[in-house]
Amino acid sequence: DTEVTQTPKHLVMGMTNKKSLKCEQHMGHRAMYWYKQKAKKPPELMFVYSYEKLSINESVPSRFSPECPNSSLLNLHLHALQPEDSALYLCASSLGQQANVLTFGAGSRLTVL
Amino acid sequence: AQSVTQLDSHVSVSEGTPVLLRCNYSSSYSPSLFWYVQHPNKGLQLLLKYTSAATLVKGINGFEAEFKKSETSFHLTKPSAHMSDAAEYFCVVTLSGGYNKLIFGAGTRLAVHP
Numbered sequence: 001d002t003e004v005t006q007t008p009k010h011l012v013m014g015m016t017n018k019k020s021l022k023c024e025q026h027m028g029h030r031a032m033y034w035y036k037q038k039a040k041k042p043p044e045l046m047f048v049y050s051y052e053k054l055s056i057n058e059s060v061p062s063r064f065s066p067e068c069p070n071s072s073l074l075n076l077h078l079h080a081l082q083p084e085d086s087a088l089y090l091c092a093s094s095l096g097q098q099a100n101v102l103t104f105g106a107g108s109r110l111t112v113l
Numbered sequence: 114a115q116s117v118t119q120l121d122s123h124v125s126v127s128e129g130t131p132v133l134l135r136c137n138y139s140s141s142y143s144p145s146l147f148w149y150v151q152h153p154n155k156g157l158q159l160l161l162k163y164t165s166a167a168t169l170v171k172g173i174n175g176f177e178a179e180f181k182k183s184e185t186s187f188h189l190t191k192p193s194a195h196m197s198d199a200a201e202y203f204c205v206v207t208l209s210g211g212y213n214k215l216i217f218g219a220g221t222r223l224a225v226h227p
Contacts, residue, residue, distance in 0.1 A: 004156075042203055042217035043157070056214075090156055100145050100164075100207045102215065104156035 004105035023091030119218035136204035
């Protein structure tokens with residue numbers, strides 16, 4: 001298995017909703033990442049988990065809450081989002097935090113109404 | 114500090130003609146350099162990487178890139194464009210070793226015309 005799987009592919013939510021994005025990999029990678037990508041822009045790093053511990057938080061607002069239940073799973077919990085949070089959310093993984101080749105998922109397209 | 118500049122935001126070529134996507138980087142240390150491709154509404158796929166081995170790097174789908182330290186460039190080329198090459202291409206730099214933070218260029222949108 002050489003893939004990073006993200007669900008759902010599309011999500012529409014209101015500003016008062018609570019939802020979650022999920023990411024899964026079975027490549028034995030020990031570092032996992034969340035990126036946010038706005039239209040016609042490059043991805044921006046949000047969070048890095050290394051060996052299931054939060055390693056990097058790029059000053060992301062608290063309405064985004066990451067969780068890494070085990071080495072294969074990464075969640076992003078969403079609460080009280082704003083319309084400007086609408087974007088493509090990409091999950092990625094790598095062998096370790098110092099391994100610089102990332103494998104990306106196809107992304108979850110989020111629309112906040 | 115590292116940075117990367119993609120010199121063209123849009124490139125348009127005809128099918129069967131060569132592709133050149135330009136990238137210049139700035140790094141105080143020995144960089145690792147990558148090209149990623151993103152098709153519409155898809156994630157990013159690694160095309161190729163340079164990590165201080167051979168300066169001419171071959172990637173997937175017939176793409177290659179040459180690392181030129183004197184010019185601080187890492188341009189992406191392909192001899193003959195295919196319609197399926199139409200996508201967004203990102204040049205990426207990162208430090209060798211240490212925390213793995215990718216620095217993305219702004220991207221180049223490649224259009225391929227029949």
